[in-house]
Amino acid sequence: MIQDIEPCRFSNAYKPEAPDGASFLLCYSGRKVLVRKDGQDGIAFPTFQEMEPYTEGLYEDYTYLFSIDGQRFYLGEGIGFYESGDLTLEDTEIFRTAMPRHLAFAGITGAQLYRWYSGHRFCGRCGSRTEQDGKERMLKCPSCGNMEYPKIMPAVIIGLTHGNRLLMSKYANREFKKYALLAGFAEIGETIEETVRREVMEEVGLKVKNITYYKSQPWSFSDTLLLGFYAELDGDGAITLDEDELALAEWFEREDIPVTATGLSLTNEMIMRFKNGEM
Missing domain, CATH: 3.90.79.10 (Nucleoside Triphosphate Pyrophosphohydrolase)
Incomplete structure (x- = not known):
């Protein structure tokens, strides 16, 4: 099944440490995702180093997602989408067949988190802007204290x-x-x-x-x-x-x-x- 990515090891422990140049960016827009296609089914994701020329403050304003074999993945929130060179926007359905399998799993798992983050920018109780928590994957309202966790x-x-x-x-x-x-x-x-x-x-x-x-x-x-x-x-x-x-x-x-x-x-x-x- 799609989550069976052995020998790769997926870790969803929330460890929001700062990215480095080799960290992957998962950039979504609706049902679209920014990928590099390699042949019929092969894919890769852009790194922070690749996207740095296009976005100011990329390393300061980040959303940590998860890691696979120690390779960290982050959400590309607020990043412009540049379909240039070999980077293209593809429907997230690509992850049903994309290879390698561990990147396909990363891509669709990141899409679920993207939908949650983008749908909870504001508190559903009082309307204030939510903030990321530093210890767990949770969005908290600084005004009324409402806490939102990922939807499953x-x-x-x-x-x-x-x-x-x-x-x-x-x-x-x-x-x-x-x-x-x-x-x-x-x-x-x-x-x-x-x-x-x-x-x-x-x-x-x-x-x-x-x-x-x-x-x-x-x-x-x-x-x-x-x-x-x-x-x-x-x-x-x-x-x-x-x-x-x-x-x-x-x-x-x-x-x-x-x-x-x-x-x-x-x-x-x-x-x-x-x-x-x-x-």
């Missing part, structure tokens, strides 16, 4: 099985058009297991039993922590489709599943695990 939304991925069959679906009105599993966000006041039951009932009108946790995945494309579950059909398998959420949903025999391994997402791994008879 829990959601479930559900591999619903019935003997040798797996239920797969396609989203309605989304750019992603490939087969996926049922999924949905947890609501306030419910357990994750209740989320599984509710989402299956809402999207396809089915009941489930024997809910079993598989594994999790950080999915920064949607600010989400994904929690993967398998569950068995309880009762009749006739589908009642929620057409606002899904374009289709259908049962597939294990040997007929039209999906191949990508190594990117929890959804794909769960589908392939069932397809290959590993559960």
Whole structure:
């Protein structure tokens, strides 16, 4: 999956030390990110040394993000975007296929933090300008003391099985058009297991039993922590489709599943695990 970057080591410990010339800048504008492309899928990010001629005070006003193998990454807030030479603005969807994998993971993780920082410049309680904390990743209002932490939304991925069959679906009105599993966000006041039951009932009108946790995945494309579950059909398998959420949903025999391994997402791994008879 995208976060599996071994032997590289990702550290999200908040250590806001000053950058040096070799530190990477992750520069975003909406859904766009500044990268250097190398061949079809290869990418790299600009360094402070490269961007220094374009931005005054670059080393004084910085936002530390994380490190990978000791290499520090910072948010390029307030930096002009210069599509010159081999630096170009690309859609953050590039990180689904970009190489090397550890830079793709850095790029999409940085995008999640960029959205949080840019969306919390001002206090949601009193409207004052927020300030970065020096000890933890938190934005604090100096006027009323309100504290804001990064947004992480829990959601479930559900591999619903019935003997040798797996239920797969396609989203309605989304750019992603490939087969996926049922999924949905947890609501306030419910357990994750209740989320599984509710989402299956809402999207396809089915009941489930024997809910079993598989594994999790950080999915920064949607600010989400994904929690993967398998569950068995309880009762009749006739589908009642929620057409606002899904374009289709259908049962597939294990040997007929039209999906191949990508190594990117929890959804794909769960589908392939069932397809290959590993559960």
